[in-house]
Amino acid sequence: xxxxxxxxxxxxxxxKKLQAxxxxxxxxxxxxxxxxxxxxxxxxxxxxxxLMVTDEDFLDQLEFDDTKVPVYLITPEIANHISSTETPQGxxxxxxxxxxxxxxxxxxxxxxxxxxxxxxxxxxxxxVRTADAAGVSGVVFGRGTADIYNPKVxxxxxxxxFHMQLFSGDLLDWLAALKKQQVPTYGTxxxxxxxxxxxxxxxxxxGLVMGNEGNGVSPEILSWTDQNLYIPMKGEAESLNVAxxxxxxxxxxxx
Amino acid sequence: xxxxxxxxxxxxxxxKKLQAxxxxxxxxxxxxxxxxxxxxxxxxxxxxxxLMVTDEDFLDQLEFDDTKVPVYLITPEIANHISSTETPQGxxxxxxxxxxxxxxxxxxxxxxxxxxxxxxxxxxxxxVRTADAAGVSGVVFGRGTADIYNPKVxxxxxxxxFHMQLFSGDLLDWLAALKKQQVPTYGTxxxxxxxxxxxxxxxxxxGLVMGNEGNGVSPEILSWTDQNLYIPMKGEAESLNVAxxxxxxxxxxxx
Numbered sequence: 001x002x003x004x005x006x007x008x009x010x011x012x013x014x015x016k017k018l019q020a021x022x023x024x025x026x027x028x029x030x031x032x033x034x035x036x037x038x039x040x041x042x043x044x045x046x047x048x049x050x051l052m053v054t055d056e057d058f059l060d061q062l063e064f065d066d067t068k069v070p071v072y073l074i075t076p077e078i079a080n081h082i083s084s085t086e087t088p089q090g091x092x093x094x095x096x097x098x099x100x101x102x103x104x105x106x107x108x109x110x111x112x113x114x115x116x117x118x119x120x121x122x123x124x125x126x127x128v129r130t131a132d133a134a135g136v137s138g139v140v141f142g143r144g145t146a147d148i149y150n151p152k153v154x155x156x157x158x159x160x161x162f163h164m165q166l167f168s169g170d171l172l173d174w175l176a177a178l179k180k181q182q183v184p185t186y187g188t189x190x191x192x193x194x195x196x197x198x199x200x201x202x203x204x205x206x207g208l209v210m211g212n213e214g215n216g217v218s219p220e221i222l223s224w225t226d227q228n229l230y231i232p233m234k235g236e237a238e239s240l241n242v243a244x245x246x247x248x249x250x251x252x253x254x255x
Numbered sequence: 256x257x258x259x260x261x262x263x264x265x266x267x268x269x270x271k272k273l274q275a276x277x278x279x280x281x282x283x284x285x286x287x288x289x290x291x292x293x294x295x296x297x298x299x300x301x302x303x304x305x306l307m308v309t310d311e312d313f314l315d316q317l318e319f320d321d322t323k324v325p326v327y328l329i330t331p332e333i334a335n336h337i338s339s340t341e342t343p344q345g346x347x348x349x350x351x352x353x354x355x356x357x358x359x360x361x362x363x364x365x366x367x368x369x370x371x372x373x374x375x376x377x378x379x380x381x382x383v384r385t386a387d388a389a390g391v392s393g394v395v396f397g398r399g400t401a402d403i404y405n406p407k408v409x410x411x412x413x414x415x416x417f418h419m420q421l422f423s424g425d426l427l428d429w430l431a432a433l434k435k436q437q438v439p440t441y442g443t444x445x446x447x448x449x450x451x452x453x454x455x456x457x458x459x460x461x462g463l464v465m466g467n468e469g470n471g472v473s474p475e476i477l478s479w480t481d482q483n484l485y486i487p488m489k490g491e492a493e494s495l496n497v498a499x500x501x502x503x504x505x506x507x508x509x510x
Contacts (some may be wrong), residue, residue, distance in 0.1 A: 033503050090470070104481060126496045130492075130495060130496065131490075131494070132491060132492035133490050133495050134488070135490035158493075160492050163490065185454045233388040234389060234390025235419070237385075237388035237415050238413075240502065243381075243498070243499055244501075245498075247499035247502050247503050251486070
């Protein structure tokens with residue numbers, strides 16, 4: 001186990017760079033932090049390129065193969081430096097980024113969550129985690145949706161990237177494929193044709209498109225969906241957070 | 256209209272201080288930003304102590320009483336300096352903080368959301384916004400729940416603090432009061448006695464306790480609730496974000 005005590009150490013500089021997309025793209029690596037997520041990575045047998053702890057005793061609580069994983073003992077100052085949170089737990093790991101699945105599966109049974117230009121990293125991560133909890137088959141990142149290895153996305157996903165398939169693609173191609181297999185697709189835009197989600201009978205196969213926080217689902221994509229859902233609101237708030245709306249819809253729609 | 260061009264200006268320094276609890280407590284003021292929230296403050300006739308814009312033309316889009324509201328034209332640099340977001344919209348206002356309601360209402364008809372030691376400001380704000388959308392009567396902040404005027408809470412609330420009653424109090428007192436009026440109360444802890452929320456018949460009057468992100472509802476508070484609910488998860492995620500769970504539960508339970 002190597003001890004590192006300076007922020008000027010070359011490895012620390014490399015880890016720090018993983019906070020930015022440029023650094024992740026160049027190295028093909030990303031950083032995870034916190035007991036739960038690092039534990040999930042180990043449990044799912046992800047290749048761990050580096051494991052960093054602020055306390056040697058922490059290693060006893062992580063069941064990893066110490067013949068394969070390079071371990072570094074770092075100072076709390078370094079932990080603060082490479083962390084994306086204000087109160088780091090002192091446990092970090094570096095993983096390889098995995099490419100999104102690009103091709104649409106032949107069999108589209110199950111629920112599919114399609115993200116149209118979602119902007120906020122916390123929202124994206126929370127939506128993936130919510131989709132995972134609901135048991136959807138996959139999440140599709142449409143154009144404009146932020147990078148999944150952004151530290152804020154990674155934190156909000158809570159390890160869900162290890163459980164489920166994440167796709168990148170043109171949502172129009174996906175909607176065409178779903179239509180071809182007669183899978184019902186739902187948009188989420190409050191307009192004249194919209195029906196309350198409570199009026200939709202839960203099913204085991206469907207596609208749900210969630211749109212941009214400010215602008216909603218783009219009109220072209222919306223025109224390809226079968227039905228447009230809205231969530232009736234009794235209070236004065238004009239809208240719901242997009243991840244909360246995703247939870248309400250997925251947990252109702254999915255049988 | 257006064258023009259301000261330097262971050263060293265005394266007013267700018269005062270606005271900057273409102274990002275911290277200390278500054279808010281001392282002045283009794285807090286800062287809001289963005290078109291939607293500032294618009295909501297005006298629409299709800301909140302007393303606006305200062306209105307700051309980066310572009311004079313922005314004022315045409317805000318219907319405020321310019322004989323009463325002091326307006327400041329600020330530079331984009333100042334906007335970045337006083338903003339809590341990375342991409343400020345260039346519209347800010349300073350409002351008076353309002354005390355929470357401290358006493359429990361005599362009539363507890365309606366839905367009540369009780370927050371037990373929720374930590375993350377974004378979660379707190381999103382829960383208030385979600386409760387507002389669902390049409391609950393009030394949100395109660397129990398001990399340990401973070402300050403509502405924290406900029407991240409304010410941003411996530413999206414103006415819901417103008418629509419609904421926010422209480423501060425001991426949740427045990429609240430649960431006793433709800434019990435006395437025979438209002439059903441629900442805890443949210445996965446244990447042997449927990450029932451699926453889908454088995455609960457929606458009603459118009461109830462109290463729902465949501466617990467700390469890591470530790471859940473505290474045992475003492477849980478012992479005072481009538482029933483303990485869980486959200487069945489088909490996927491591999493071990494839990495849901497607390498604001499998403501709040502949305503799923505409130506939109507199902509509230510008739």
